[in-house]
Amino acid sequence: MSGGRRTGVAIGVVRFPGTNCDEDVRSAVAAVPGARPVWLWHKDRDLQRVRGVVLAGGFSFGDYLRAGAIARFSPIMEEVVAFARAGGPVLGICNGFQILTEAGLLPGALVRNSRLTFVCRPQWLRVDSTETPFTARYAPGERVLFPVAHGEGNYVAEPAVLDELEAEGRVVFRYVDESGTVTPESNPNGSARNIAGVADAAGRVVGLMPHPDRAMETLLGSADGRRVFEGLVEAAA
Amino acid sequence: MRVGKWITFRLEGSDKEEISARVDEMCRRLLANPVIERYRFVISDDESGG
Numbered sequence: 331m332s333g334g335r336r337t338g339v340a341i342g343v344v345r346f347p348g349t350n351c352d353e354d355v356r357s358a359v360a361a362v363p364g365a366r367p368v369w370l371w372h373k374d375r376d377l378q379r380v381r382g383v384v385l386a387g388g389f390s391f392g393d394y395l396r397a398g399a400i401a402r403f404s405p406i407m408e409e410v411v412a413f414a415r416a417g418g419p420v421l422g423i424c425n426g427f428q429i430l431t432e433a434g435l436l437p438g439a440l441v442r443n444s445r446l447t448f449v450c451r452p453q454w455l456r457v458d459s460t461e462t463p464f465t466a467r468y469a470p471g472e473r474v475l476f477p478v479a480h481g482e483g484n485y486v487a488e489p490a491v492l493d494e495l496e497a498e499g500r501v502v503f504r505y506v507d508e509s510g511t512v513t514p515e516s517n518p519n520g521s522a523r524n525i526a527g528v529a530d531a532a533g534r535v536v537g538l539m540p541h542p543d544r545a546m547e548t549l550l551g552s553a554d555g556r557r558v559f560e561g562l563v564e565a566a567a
Numbered sequence: 568m569r570v571g572k573w574i575t576f577r578l579e580g581s582d583k584e585e586i587s588a589r590v591d592e593m594c595r596r597l598l599a600n601p602v603i604e605r606y607r608f609v610i611s612d613d614e615s616g617g
Contacts, residue, residue, distance in 0.1 A: 396600055403597070432600065439602040486603060 338366035339567045342380035344410065344426075346372040346390035346401045351423065354543040355386040358559045361546060365563040372404035381566035382419040382463075383410055385426025387479075387541060397440060397482045398428035407433055419463045419565045420535045421558070424480055427527070427537030436528055436537045437495065438487030444520025448481040452551055453518055453540055455526050456506045459499045462533045463565030464542075467557035473510040474554035476540035478518050483539040485521035485528075492522055503527035503538050574598055577613060586610055 341359045345352045352369075359367040368380050372390075377383070390401035401407065407429070414420045414435050422430040430436045443449055452475055457468040468474065487495070495501050503526040507516040512524045519539070527538025542555030580586050590608050599606040 395597070399597060399600065431602070437602075439600055441603055 336366075338364050339382070339563050340366050340368050340378065340380040341563065341566060342368050342370040342377055342383040344370045344372065344383060344385050344406055346388070346404060346429075348389045348391055348393075349386050349425070350388035351386040351425075351541070351543055352388070354541070355384050355423070358543040358546050358555065359384065359563070361556065362559050362563040364567065365559070370406055372401065372406050375405050375409060377406075377409045377413060382562050383413060383421070384562070385410070385420070385422040385429050386543070387424030387426060390425055390429065393425075393482070396428075396432070397425060398430075398432040401425075401429045402433040411435060414530070414535045417532060417534050419562055421464055421562060422535075422537035423541055423543060424483075424539055427539055428482065430535065430537040435535050436530055437491050438485055438522075438528065440482050440539070441484045441486055442482050443480070443484050443518070448479075449483070449518045450479040451477065451518065453478040453526075454506050454508055454510070454516065455503045455540060456510050456512070457502070458504055459502045459529060459533075461499060462502055462529050462536050462561075464536050464558045464561045465502055466561045466564070471510070473506060473508075475545060475552040476542050476555055477544045477551070478540045479544075480519070480539055483519040483521065485519075485525045485539075487522060492525075495525075495528055496523070498531070500529045500531070500533070501525050501527075502529050502536055503540065571604075572598075583610060 356367040457472045505524040529536045542558040545552040545555030594606040
């Protein structure tokens, strides 16, 4: 993929069998000036000196057992966990978020949508924390439009964990309506407290169910996702 | 309503304590997600002997 281009900030895009948003993420990373996407195969044990990692969406290992449950045992995940623990920026989108919770890098879990149906639609979100590399380029409380497309995006955690996430400013995105208000109707999947994305304690690992990688062009509905990748590249540089 | 999974498999070995520890680890790390699921298991002797 690098096609001879060896300069630029290397950002790893992890592919598991069943990942299907890898090209979207590659293209989103490549759209950031100075960035160079690097494929990372799930069997790799070498992060190829990337400075940031993105786990793309899809259905890794067919979502057998539970979404993300098998992917987290892939050899590359040991490297991703070590990279994250050392403070490297890691973003998990959709199935990537599910993998990060299964890997223990993020708290909570993602279960079947409350309506038990796959939900695929543009979704308003509110940026509730700008203290992560991925949201540093948004205004606090800014409303953004990212598509959601998932069957198991219902975020659950113990009330004490949810309280801790809120107290520490680790709820990064929430589902809101067009006016930016948290309402039950704007919650596409029944997630606790309308949580769409969370960060780890260090704020360097973020997972979210909606797809910033599908919000890259105004012509296609929204370009609100671009700053997620710009922030990643800036933090990784 | 209750939804769950029923998983059966065979393991080689004769030390029940060791097998029990292995199965517990398998449940904890893979077969169940302790954040959202609870698990219990029963170990029975292989009827084919061996």
